[in-house]
Amino acid sequence: MKITVAGEKKEYADGTTVAQLIVAEDVETPQYVSVSVNDEFVQTDDFDTTELKDGDEVEFLYFMGGGAFALGETR
Amino acid sequence: MAFTNEQLERYSRHIILKEVGVKGQKKLMEAKVLIIGAGGLGAPAALYLAAAGVGTIGIADADTVDISNLQRQVIHSTPDVGKSKVESAKESMLAINPEITVNTYRKFVLAKNVMELIADYDFIIDGTDNFPAKFLINDACVLAGKPFSHAGIIRFKGQLMTYVPGEGPCYRCVFKEPPPPDAVPTCREAGVIGAMGGVIGSLQAMEAVKYIIGKGKLLTGSLMTYDALTMEFRKIKLPHRHDCAVCGDHATITEPFDYEQAACELN
Numbered sequence: 001m002k003i004t005v006a007g008e009k010k011e012y013a014d015g016t017t018v019a020q021l022i023v024a025e026d027v028e029t030p031q032y033v034s035v036s037v038n039d040e041f042v043q044t045d046d047f048d049t050t051e052l053k054d055g056d057e058v059e060f061l062y063f064m065g066g067g068a069f070a071l072g073e074t075r
Numbered sequence: 076m077a078f079t080n081e082q083l084e085r086y087s088r089h090i091i092l093k094e095v096g097v098k099g100q101k102k103l104m105e106a107k108v109l110i111i112g113a114g115g116l117g118a119p120a121a122l123y124l125a126a127a128g129v130g131t132i133g134i135a136d137a138d139t140v141d142i143s144n145l146q147r148q149v150i151h152s153t154p155d156v157g158k159s160k161v162e163s164a165k166e167s168m169l170a171i172n173p174e175i176t177v178n179t180y181r182k183f184v185l186a187k188n189v190m191e192l193i194a195d196y197d198f199i200i201d202g203t204d205n206f207p208a209k210f211l212i213n214d215a216c217v218l219a220g221k222p223f224s225h226a227g228i229i230r231f232k233g234q235l236m237t238y239v240p241g242e243g244p245c246y247r248c249v250f251k252e253p254p255p256p257d258a259v260p261t262c263r264e265a266g267v268i269g270a271m272g273g274v275i276g277s278l279q280a281m282e283a284v285k286y287i288i289g290k291g292k293l294l295t296g297s298l299m300t301y302d303a304l305t306m307e308f309r310k311i312k313l314p315h316r317h318d319c320a321v322c323g324d325h326a327t328i329t330e331p332f333d334y335e336q337a338a339c340e341l342n
């Protein structure tokens with residue numbers, strides 16, 4: 001299936017979950033990332049069970065403080 | 076309020092714009108903006124809003140100027156090292172534009188003082204560098220019905236969003252809770268390119284100006300992200316979270332509260 005991840009079109013296996021995508025995309029602070037699919041937030045507790053579908057648009061939203069924080073990097 | 080000749084000259088590049096004009100400039104001169112944090116983000120925002128003639132600008136920061144601030148906090152100069160940041164900021168702002176009023180608050184913004192602090196202002200700019208403060212400012216602004224601009228910067232990246240009551244999600248809709256203090260392994264500097272504060276802090280000033288003059292489209296319901304290494308700006312649509320603890324259908328937060336923060340974040 002083709003999905004759009006942070007604005008980029010990508011090919012992923014059918015049935016890929018949000019949790020699997022987070023690993024595959026090498027998201028650095030996975031426990032603190034917010035995820036939206038087709039402009040709806042996915043609850044953190046549902047990352048494991050939410051399967052993505054062809055054409056889905058996924059966005060990762062990262063914590064970003066000021067210059068004194070190490071959080072918020074994607075990779 | 077009639078303009079003096081000097082004002083007509085000072086603000087001529089604003090007044091000539093059809094979106095601003097005499098009417099918009101008047102609105103700017105009557106507006107009150109509070110900037111929380113006189114650092115990397117607050118510095119450019121404060122300078123541009125002062126130059127724009129925003130009539131009353133409040134600036135809150137408990138800190139003193141350190142030499143390590145000068146790489147990005149362009150409102151402070153080398154002779155200001157050791158001086159309180161709000162005093163140093165006020166001097167720079169008044170040097171640019173002696174017509175405006177600058178209110179200084181040399182204090183940490185906490186649950187006990189945030190409501191009183193924001194009460195007199197039309198728009199708030201969050202230029203803080205830590206998550207407890209960001210959530211506190213969000214909650215206070217949602218509860219008080221005040222529009223504000225949120226921003227964060229790190230390394231070569233920055234992002235910002237605008238909250239306007241009734242017009243989209245709040246910061247807590249997006250991020251729910253601050254990460255626990257121990258989620259950050261150390262408080263060592265991750266570093267940030269100085270110009271990043273200039274880019275994102277100026278965009279915050281831009282949002283404040285647009286809100287005041289009532290023109291254009293604000294970053295409500297959107298998070299703008301900027302990556303300096305790839306030179307990409309993105310505007311990500313932000314959904315509203317109906318179960319948001321402060322702005323949702325069954326909000327549980329009814330007054331501002333402080334989150335615990337690591338001691339080394341307090342400087």
Ligand SMILES: [Zn+2]
Nearest residue numbers: 245248319322
């Ligand atoms: Zn909310």
